[in-house]
Structure formats: structure tokens, C-alpha cells
Amino acid sequence: MPSPAKVTNIQVAARKMAPVSLATEPAVSLEDYDRLLGALYQGSLESPPWQGALQLLRDQLRSAHVTLMLRPPSSESTGVMINTGAVTQQGVESYETHFFALDPFVRLSEGQVVTAEELIGKQWLQSTVYQEYLKPLDVRHLLGADIYTKDGIECRLRITRGHDAAPFSEADKSLVKRLLPHLKRSIQIHAQLDFLECERALFAGAVNRLLLGMVSFDQNGAIIETNPEARRILGEKDGIWLAGNNLCLDNSQESRDLQRLLRQALSGASINDEGPGMVEAMAVTRPSGRAKLGVLVKAVPMGQFSESKQRPAVVVFLRDPESNAAQPSQELVRRLFGLTRMEAQLALLLTEGLTLDEAAEKMNVRRNTARTHLRSIFCKTGVTRQTMLVRLLLNSVISLG
Structure with a gap:
């Protein structure tokens, strides 16, 4: 008992x-x-x-x-x-x-x-x-x-x-x-x-604004997500398209090269490494005759405590050199560099690749007037050549506006 x-x-x-x-x-x-x-x-x-x-x-x-x-x-x-x-x-x-x-x-x-x-x-x-x-x-x-x-x-x-x-x-x-x-x-x-999520949305918006296509794959090689620019490029089916969970290329050699890069990246992504991961690039031919697409394959190594296979393991970035980015507002350019509205308009036209004469014609002003505006822009931005001005504008924050 x-x-x-x-x-x-x-x-x-x-x-x-x-x-x-x-x-x-x-x-x-x-x-x-x-x-x-x-x-x-x-x-x-x-x-x-x-x-x-x-x-x-x-x-x-x-x-x-x-x-x-x-x-x-x-x-x-x-x-x-x-x-x-x-x-x-x-x-x-x-x-x-x-x-x-x-x-x-x-x-x-x-x-x-x-x-x-x-x-x-x-x-x-x-x-x-x-x-x-x-x-x-x-x-x-x-x-x-x-x-x-x-x-x-x-x-x-x-x-x-x-x-x-x-x-x-x-x-x-x-x-x-x-x-x-x-x-x-x-x-x-x-x-x-x-x-x-706020941080992710902010960065995703910046990537979309820069017209950078992005396709993410999980550890098993299945596609997790495509952003709007990637969907646009793939939707054109001009040299590269999406079939189920596979990226398909018209050119057989380029297709083999891409699959090889993806396999290598997936292998590298399984390693617990806090480094930047493998990065490889290639070009994709477009049957339409347009400029080749730029493709960059980047591994995303697993973190020390990663356990899910549904996380991004590899990201493929797509860049269309002929895509037209959304035009920054003249007001943003004007405020950033202290330009007048006419000067801001001229500066943006030059970044689009127009010559000074072409920009003057589009603005409906004389060439000498355009040259006067350009000298004023040089003075306010501290550059001395048109190529330097274009580089300054393209490397500024206006592309994110």
C-alpha cells in the first residue's frame, strides 16, 4: 500500500x-x-x-x-x-x-x-x-x-x-x-x-523601378516568384520564356549554358556561407534581332539557421537593354540639381540618348537657346561635358523616384 x-x-x-x-x-x-x-x-x-x-x-x-x-x-x-x-x-x-x-x-x-x-x-x-x-x-x-x-x-x-x-x-x-x-x-x-515586409516591398519596388527582371528558385529548382519586369520579358517569348517551372531558351547552346549555371548555383546555395554566393552571367540571343538580353545567375547561400527549402536559393536577374525606364519627373530633377523647368527637360532628353539638336527640336527651341540652357546646367551640376552630365543623372537617385 x-x-x-x-x-x-x-x-x-x-x-x-x-x-x-x-x-x-x-x-x-x-x-x-x-x-x-x-x-x-x-x-x-x-x-x-x-x-x-x-x-x-x-x-x-x-x-x-x-x-x-x-x-x-x-x-x-x-x-x-x-x-x-x-x-x-x-x-x-x-x-x-x-x-x-x-x-x-x-x-x-x-x-x-x-x-x-x-x-x-x-x-x-x-x-x-x-x-x-x-x-x-x-x-x-x-x-x-x-x-x-x-x-x-x-x-x-x-x-x-x-x-x-x-x-x-x-x-x-x-x-x-x-x-x-x-x-x-x-x-x-x-x-x-x-x-x-516593408523592407522587402521597398527593395522590390526599387528593383522594379530599375527595370531589372528577377526570377527566384527554391532549393529544388522550382520557381518561387517572378517580378513584373521578368514577367514582361518572359511574356514576349523573344529568346527566353517560361514553361511550367523551367526557363526555356531558343538557342540550344545558350539553354545548356543556363541550365549548367543554375545547377552550379543550386549546389552553391546549399552551403552554409554568409558570403555573397556564386555569380555568373551570360547573354541570351533574341530571334527578333533586338539586342541580347543580359542574364545574371546568383546563388543565395543558406544561412546558419535556415531550415526551409521554400526559401530563395538562386535568383536569375534579367536585363533588357532596350527597355524604356519610366521617365523621372522633371520636378524631381529640378529640385535635386536646382535646375529650371526648361533645364530639367533638356537634361532628361539628353539622358534618353538624344543629341543637343534633337533635344532642341523636341523642346521646340532654337539650338542656341538649348546651348544656353546646357551651359547653365553645367554650371549648376559642376560637370563640363555632356557625357559627364548623362552619367551624373543616371547614377543619381532620379531613377528611384
Whole structure:
């Protein structure tokens, strides 16, 4: 027969394995709790984020609404709110544009989970927000918690019940309190992912602006993504095109060369190396007779902790020497170099390859007038020859504008 001490230890172990009981009913089973945690972390990858997690929490708490103010409204911005439950656009706009400024249920202490009445007292029911905003929406009970990060993020979690529902219990508050640290970590993950996505979009926009086609391949040689310029070049099917996950070339020798470069790059990409990776280039003949396409193959070595085979392992850059880049605005050139509008127009025409006489004709001015403008441009930019001016403009930031 087991000793009393052993029985006690067994009882303690059994209690640890029991469903997560949060003070009083309703208890949350381990399965439901695990589902909530999974949804919270998965929410950082969703759009809109945490919609599924908030809905699960709403169901678990039998509440009318669960709202996450990812960016609380302010006098400068309407903010960003993720809502679950029956909400109307008019109700959301009313809070974002007016009632947020009258709401006393804000700036809660970190980790604190309280009802509005616990924080404010009985006068909460006499507040303008309750009387004029919440009461007409059938919101009687309000539970909240705020999240703050060292990076300046401030989020508000608000949970409501109607006038016919019971007040929030200690068990409800305990569940929310247990979930808060996980929601905070997920919000921080989302912020980092958002930063990386903004950076990616910025660089992708710069590549597109420079009319550089880009085709990325995973470790298995399958194409992951093509950017707009690559799709334009491949769509012309002039010497190179896309067939499924394969880049096909008209010229058989060039096709073999490209496949060899891709195999070498994929082999190099599997090496954990923080260096720049293998870079090779070749030209692709176009049957139309236009100038050859430039092709550059670059390996993207796996990082020290890379585990996914769906990441870019090789990138193929395509450059069409005859493509016409979007014309920078004259206003951008004028501001950058302090030119007049006529001088900016002349400078841009010269970068397109026009001679001074051709530019003067296109501007409908005399050649001597164009020469006067050109001398003024030389003076303002510090160059002494037309070729130097073109090089200066092409190497400036105007191509990114």
C-alpha cells in the first residue's frame, strides 16, 4: 500500500495533468487552451491578424465582441482595430472619430485585466461613452487589458457582453491574464514581420523601378516568384520564356549554358556561407534581332539557421537593354540639381540618348537657346561635358523616384 507521502505526490501530479482550471467555472480544457495559444501565434501570419484567435476567445468567453485595437485611435489617426462579433461600420467610425477621446477605460497597467467598473467605479455607468455609445449597442459588461512593448507599441484588448449576460467572472479574467503574455509575444513577432515586409516591398519596388527582371528558385529548382519586369520579358517569348517551372531558351547552346549555371548555383546555395554566393552571367540571343538580353545567375547561400527549402536559393536577374525606364519627373530633377523647368527637360532628353539638336527640336527651341540652357546646367551640376552630365543623372537617385 502506498505511503501517505507517495499518495500526496500522485495527487499533485494528477492536479498538474488536469484541465487548466481558471479559478471558477468555466474550466478550460487543455485542448481548448492549446487551440487558443496556437491561434494567437498563428495570428501574426494572418490578414487581418489574430482574427481567428479573437473569435476563439469570444466563443470561449461567451462574449458579444472581442476587439483588439492594434493601433488605438488618436487625434491624428483613426487607428487600426480587429473586431469580432456583430459590429457596424457606423459604430466603428463613431468610436474612431469621436468617442475614443471620451473613453476613460484606457491606459491600463501592464498585465492588468479588469472590468470598467472595477477601474472607474459606479460612475462608469454614467459616463458619456457608456450612455451614448455602448448602451445603444447593447454593451453592458466590458473587460479590458492593455499591452505595451519597449518598441513603443500600445495595443488594447476589449471584451464585451450584453445587458442580458452575466458579468465577467474571475475565471474569465484569469484566462485572459494567462493569454496576455502570449498575445504580447505574437504582437512583437508581427511587428518584426511587418518591418521585414516593408523592407522587402521597398527593395522590390526599387528593383522594379530599375527595370531589372528577377526570377527566384527554391532549393529544388522550382520557381518561387517572378517580378513584373521578368514577367514582361518572359511574356514576349523573344529568346527566353517560361514553361511550367523551367526557363526555356531558343538557342540550344545558350539553354545548356543556363541550365549548367543554375545547377552550379543550386549546389552553391546549399552551403552554409554568409558570403555573397556564386555569380555568373551570360547573354541570351533574341530571334527578333533586338539586342541580347543580359542574364545574371546568383546563388543565395543558406544561412546558419535556415531550415526551409521554400526559401530563395538562386535568383536569375534579367536585363533588357532596350527597355524604356519610366521617365523621372522633371520636378524631381529640378529640385535635386536646382535646375529650371526648361533645364530639367533638356537634361532628361539628353539622358534618353538624344543629341543637343534633337533635344532642341523636341523642346521646340532654337539650338542656341538649348546651348544656353546646357551651359547653365553645367554650371549648376559642376560637370563640363555632356557625357559627364548623362552619367551624373543616371547614377543619381532620379531613377528611384
